[in-house]
Amino acid sequence: AAYIDAEHALxxxxxxRIGVNIDELLISQPDSGEEALNIAEMLARSNAVDVVVIDSVAALVPxxxxxGDIGDAFVGLQARLMSQxxxxxxxxxxxxxxxxxxINQIREKIGVMFGNPETTSGGRALKFYSSIRIDIRRTGSIKLSDGTEVGNRVKAKVVKNKMAPPFKTAEFDILFNEGISREGSILDMAIDHNIIEKRGNWMAFKEHKFNGREAARLELKQxxxxxxxxxxILSKHLKSLESV
Structure with missing residues (x-):
């Protein structure tokens, strides 16, 4: 895989620490948007890597x-760069x-009175050419019993999909210093498929009982x-559903 770090923040x-195999990752920190996109195009054409990540579109500066000088107006330059x-x-x-x-960022259009004022930087070309677009937003924070924040609850929605039906949604935990929580994802699926019984704030799996979701996640981790x-058990249950 290759990671084009236009933000120079990697x-x-x-x-x-969150599970990326750095030894197998090619990292580039280009100076301009043209350089970043030329590197991406060269890697794709050579078939040298399976995945190229561009982080982020907003940081691709022409x-x-x-x-130019700070304060100069450059209308539509980034959009033209992306389109080309x-x-x-x-x-x-x-x-x-x-x-x-x-990876892109949300901006707001000025003067929008009706409809959604949110848009993404870089013009419309990326929206048009993309096969899949996923809108990822933070919906809340994950806290320990003492109030310490240890992560974020995130919702992902597929807003465009040429490969499968769109508008599917999923929620998961992103923990600080750990990344996506495997325990949290397994816990959520087990609750959805009634493998873990949930009554109010209490949860039960066989003889194990948990008071609250975070307590259950920590118990699974430990x-x-x-x-x-x-x-x-969850894997067998899901396979049985596929065979029906």
């Missing part, structure tokens, strides 16, 4: 803007086995045997 040590680059990149991706992941048992 911390390799933190990435390693060369002319970098060479994606015409080339789409062709290279179609002929290779490389998947390109663009008891790998229990987690493996729950995952095995």
């Amino acid at each position: 911390d390799p040590n933190y990435a390693k 060369k002319s803007e970098l060479e 680059a994606l015409r080339k990149l789409t062709s290279s991706l179609a002929k290779s086995k490389t998947c390109a992941i663009f 008891n790998p045997t229990l987690l493996d048992e729950l995952e095995g």
Whole structure:
């Protein structure tokens, strides 16, 4: 995989801590948007990597803007850059086995009175060319019993999908210093499929009882045997549903 860090904000040590294999990751920190997109196109054309991540579209600054003075107006430059680059990149991706992941940020349109004022930077080209678009938002914080925040609850919604039916949603936990919580995801699925009984704030799995979701997640994290048992039962249940 390759990671094009246009924001110049990647911390390799933190990435390693949350499960990224840094030894197999190519990292580039380009100076301009043109350089970043040329690197992405070259990697896709060469078929050298399976995944190229561009982080982020908002940080892809055109060369002319970098060479200009602070305060100069550059209307539509980034949108034109993205439109031109994606015409080339789409062709290279179609002929290779490389998947390109663009990370973007939400902005607000000025003066919108009706409808949704939110938009994404970089113009409309990325929305048009993308096969799948996922809207990821923080919905709440995860706290311990003493009130300490240990992570965020996140909701992901597929807003465009050329590969499968769109508008599916999923929720999961992102924990600080750990990344996506495996225990939290297994717990949520087990509750959804009634493998774990939930009555009010209490949860029960066989002889194990938990007071609250966070208590259940911590117990699963501290008891790998229990987690493996729950995952095995859940896996068998899901396979039985697929065979029906």
